[in-house]
Amino acid sequence: VNFFYGLDQEDEMDLFKRLEEIEPADAGWAAKARDRVDHLAKLVGSMGQLEDYYVRLCGIQRTMKPDMTQRAIVVLSADHGVVAEGVSPCDPVVTLKQTLNFARGVTGVCALAKQAGARVIPVDIGVAAEVCSDQIIHRKIRYGTANMAEGPAMTREEAIRSIEVGIEIALMAVSEGSTVLGTGEMGIGNTTPSAAMLSVFSQVAPQEVTGIGSNAPEAMVLHKIDVIERAIELNRPNPQDPIDVLSKVGGLEIGGMAGVMIGGAMSQTPVIVDGFISSVAALLAVRLKPEVLDYLFPSHKSREKGAALASALLGFDPPLDLQMRLGEGTGAALMFNVLESAVFMSNEMITCEEAEIAVI
Amino acid sequence: VNFFYGLDQEDEMDLFKRLEEIEPADAGWAAKARDRVDHLAKLVGSMGQLEDYYVRLCGIQRTMKPDMTQRAIVVLSADHGVVAEGVSPCDPVVTLKQTLNFARGVTGVCALAKQAGARVIPVDIGVAAEVCSDQIIHRKIRYGTANMAEGPAMTREEAIRSIEVGIEIALMAVSEGSTVLGTGEMGIGNTTPSAAMLSVFSQVAPQEVTGIGSNAPEAMVLHKIDVIERAIELNRPNPQDPIDVLSKVGGLEIGGMAGVMIGGAMSQTPVIVDGFISSVAALLAVRLKPEVLDYLFPSHKSREKGAALASALLGFDPPLDLQMRLGEGTGAALMFNVLESAVFMSNEMITCEEAEIAVI
Numbered sequence: 001v002n003f004f005y006g007l008d009q010e011d012e013m014d015l016f017k018r019l020e021e022i023e024p025a026d027a028g029w030a031a032k033a034r035d036r037v038d039h040l041a042k043l044v045g046s047m048g049q050l051e052d053y054y055v056r057l058c059g060i061q062r063t064m065k066p067d068m069t070q071r072a073i074v075v076l077s078a079d080h081g082v083v084a085e086g087v088s089p090c091d092p093v094v095t096l097k098q099t100l101n102f103a104r105g106v107t108g109v110c111a112l113a114k115q116a117g118a119r120v121i122p123v124d125i126g127v128a129a130e131v132c133s134d135q136i137i138h139r140k141i142r143y144g145t146a147n148m149a150e151g152p153a154m155t156r157e158e159a160i161r162s163i164e165v166g167i168e169i170a171l172m173a174v175s176e177g178s179t180v181l182g183t184g185e186m187g188i189g190n191t192t193p194s195a196a197m198l199s200v201f202s203q204v205a206p207q208e209v210t211g212i213g214s215n216a217p218e219a220m221v222l223h224k225i226d227v228i229e230r231a232i233e234l235n236r237p238n239p240q241d242p243i244d245v246l247s248k249v250g251g252l253e254i255g256g257m258a259g260v261m262i263g264g265a266m267s268q269t270p271v272i273v274d275g276f277i278s279s280v281a282a283l284l285a286v287r288l289k290p291e292v293l294d295y296l297f298p299s300h301k302s303r304e305k306g307a308a309l310a311s312a313l314l315g316f317d318p319p320l321d322l323q324m325r326l327g328e329g330t331g332a333a334l335m336f337n338v339l340e341s342a343v344f345m346s347n348e349m350i351t352c353e354e355a356e357i358a359v360i
Numbered sequence: 361v362n363f364f365y366g367l368d369q370e371d372e373m374d375l376f377k378r379l380e381e382i383e384p385a386d387a388g389w390a391a392k393a394r395d396r397v398d399h400l401a402k403l404v405g406s407m408g409q410l411e412d413y414y415v416r417l418c419g420i421q422r423t424m425k426p427d428m429t430q431r432a433i434v435v436l437s438a439d440h441g442v443v444a445e446g447v448s449p450c451d452p453v454v455t456l457k458q459t460l461n462f463a464r465g466v467t468g469v470c471a472l473a474k475q476a477g478a479r480v481i482p483v484d485i486g487v488a489a490e491v492c493s494d495q496i497i498h499r500k501i502r503y504g505t506a507n508m509a510e511g512p513a514m515t516r517e518e519a520i521r522s523i524e525v526g527i528e529i530a531l532m533a534v535s536e537g538s539t540v541l542g543t544g545e546m547g548i549g550n551t552t553p554s555a556a557m558l559s560v561f562s563q564v565a566p567q568e569v570t571g572i573g574s575n576a577p578e579a580m581v582l583h584k585i586d587v588i589e590r591a592i593e594l595n596r597p598n599p600q601d602p603i604d605v606l607s608k609v610g611g612l613e614i615g616g617m618a619g620v621m622i623g624g625a626m627s628q629t630p631v632i633v634d635g636f637i638s639s640v641a642a643l644l645a646v647r648l649k650p651e652v653l654d655y656l657f658p659s660h661k662s663r664e665k666g667a668a669l670a671s672a673l674l675g676f677d678p679p680l681d682l683q684m685r686l687g688e689g690t691g692a693a694l695m696f697n698v699l700e701s702a703v704f705m706s707n708e709m710i711t712c713e714e715a716e717i718a719v720i
Contacts, residue, residue, distance in 0.1 A: 007710070039459070040468075040688050041461065041466070041467060042467075042468050042540065043466075043574055043575050043685075043686065044575070045575075046575075046684065046685050046686040047468060047470075047682075047684055047686055047690065048663065048682040048683030048684040048685070049682040049683055049684075050682055051685065055473055080532065091717075091718065094717055097715060097716060098401070098715070098717070101401065101710065101715055104710075105708070106401070106558065106708065106709060106710040106714075106715070107401060107402075107709065107710075108400075108401075108406075108407060108705065108709060109404050110708060111701075111704045111705050111707070111708035111709045112701050112704060112705065113699065114704055114708055115700055115703075115704040116701075121698075211483045214403055215403050215404070215405075215406075243607070273641055297590075303408065317681075319680060319681055319682045320679060320680065320681075320698075321677075321679055321680075321681060322407075322408040322409040322410055322698075323408030323409055324406065324407055324408040324409075324410065324678045325403075325406050325408070326402050326403065326406040326407055327621070329408065333701075335700055336696075337475065337476070337694075337697040338680075338682075340475055341471075341472050341475045341476075341693075341694055342473040343475075344471045344472060344474055345468065345471050345472065347471070348465070348466065348470060348471035348474055349466060349467065349468060349470075349471045350464075350466040353458060354456070354466075355461055356457060357451075357457055358451065
């Protein structure tokens with residue numbers, strides 16, 4: 001697949017063909033794993049979500065000893081034309097600056113990734129400026145989206161391409177050895193398209209899913225709601241057509257993150273979903289192919305309004321609640337050690353039989 | 361201090377003298393840390409609890425670069441005479457068996473500690489049998505408590521001694537290099553004294569704080585509530601006298617865990633509190649000396665009934681919610697990496713000024 005020239009209908013068919021090839025997690029391995037978990041020397045169910053995580057990881061990696069050691073967070077950066085409407089208190093140039101700071105390893109996600117021993121893979125998928133760094137993967141689809149309050153954020157072809165870029169990066173990371181991925185993003189203004197997409201997918205009014213983003217004051221949030229309402233009314237995205245939603249009121253990094261999740265599912269690799277924006281990307285991915293959900297793990301309960309609804313729609317119950325709302329993949333970074341703890345539970349514990357303890 | 365011969369009034373005075381020497385966390389270091397956090401290249405407050413953890417750790421260790429690398433979980437084992445009342449579906453011999461399994465490194469807390477690179481320090485503070493292992497610290501105060509439904513669980517002297525043992529172990533771990541501690545326990549039946557102590561401290565009825573413990577069926581839980589009510593009525597513990605509460609309706613490992621927390625405060629070392637039983641021990645420690653709270657960190661929201669109340673009384677908002685209810689220190693083990701992430705946040709991120717981004 002050539003990602004850098006215009007895609008046409010054939011390319012869209014190509015994406016859907018690739019989606020069709022995704023298999024669900026393996027129920028046989030999961031059942032074997034559940035049996036082991038239920039016989040470990042502890043009360044049945046007493047290790048809660050760790051038990052489920054282990055079972056799911058076995059089903060995903062088709063093994064009793066999932067590998068959570070080779071960690072990578074893909075951080076996709078893009079700009080948003082809708083910032084022209086005044087929906088963010090941040091200067092949009094921060095997208096570029098922080099993207100360069102990902103390359104330098106000095107942002108929030110870089111710090112937490114370092115603690116977790118995870119690689120950060122920064123990708124320019126649509127920053128509205130030249131990004132000069134050889135530490136960044138360059139896959140710019142366009143210089144930021146168009147202003148969705150005046151028309152579609154991007155073309156259908158660009159939307160598909162953003163997903164393909166995410167797939168490509170995930171498959172590259174896996175081919176280079178990653179055994180577990182996380183998603184992150186940087187894009188000033190991106191809670192606006194995220195809230196718009198969530199509103200369309202859920203058919204819940206924008207005011208119910210629109211939050212403060214980068215500490216927007218109340219009046220700005222009210223204006224943001226108004227902008228989202230206008231964008232939806234003007235573009236009329238079709239809730240049954242996820243690509244249509246992404247192209248009309250979405251963002252390039254949101255498509256890219258959905259692609260990373262799809263690429264994870266294609267390569268039977270677990271993908272950790274970060275907070276609000278990542279969760280909306282997960283909704284997009286799952287609406288394109290429901291089996292992708294088998295490969296996704298929640299991380300933290302983002303404080304951004306709308307995050308709880310997005311989680312609920314995914315059936316997620318994020319285990320971390322640190323009142324974080326930074327994005328970048330910071331929540332996902334904290335989750336690597338938790339998932340690995342689930343693996344250690346099975347690898348290091350003995351069974352009730354070995355411990356000479358009755359199962360309760 | 362000699363821990364192995366009967367303590368008298370002088371020993372009690374000795375404990376209270378040691379408590380008096382505990383200093384609060386350092387407000388100066390905390391303020392300096394807060395200033396740094398507020399200038400990091402992120403939205404103010406957007407890293408949520410990680411920001412607060414970092415600030416508190418700086419105040420505790422009196423540094424801008426707290427050390428979270430040398431980790432130890434103290435796991436105290438003891439038996440409970442009240443099991444004679446039929447309050448647990450578990451065979452009490454499990455306390456002994458699992459204590460030996462701590463030494464072998466094959467239990468739940470051992471598995472999660474291994475993931476976190478933490479040392480597990482198993483201590484026999486009151487197992488109702490000989491514990492034959494040189495991998496265990498032997499500080500048996502008595503062969504399990506007496507049945508609190510028939511009289512005090514232990515003497516006042518034994519209660520004080522259990523706290524002193526915890527202090528000793530914490531100070532030993534710190535002198536051997538530990539920079540952060542966690543608490544854990546093993547004691548079949550110990551949700552019963554924990555619920556009793558919580559009921560006395562909070563003046564909330566036993567039925568509101570008594571849960572299923574080791575998967576007790578409903579009828580057994582009702583009986584357990586009845587036993588707790590009887591024990592409180594018979595022994596009349598004085599809520600204003602924490603030692604009285606511990607001795608009459610408590611447990612040796614609960615006193616020991618409170619001691620570990622006090623020892624942490626004495627040595628300016630952060631201590632991670634595990635779930636329900638640890639939280640009750642934390643209440644005990646904080647009622648003995650409120651400044652101990654400065655040194656304590658919550659970990660997970662235990663599913664055991666009563667855990668939420670105990671957390672609330674401590675002002676805790678545990679960041680991990682994995683529906684765990686195993687005990688042993690499993691929740692505390694998961695928290696080491698989270699606390700270290702808070703330190704990495706400060707150590708690895710640049711400031712807004714360095715990133716050429718305006719503070720928002």
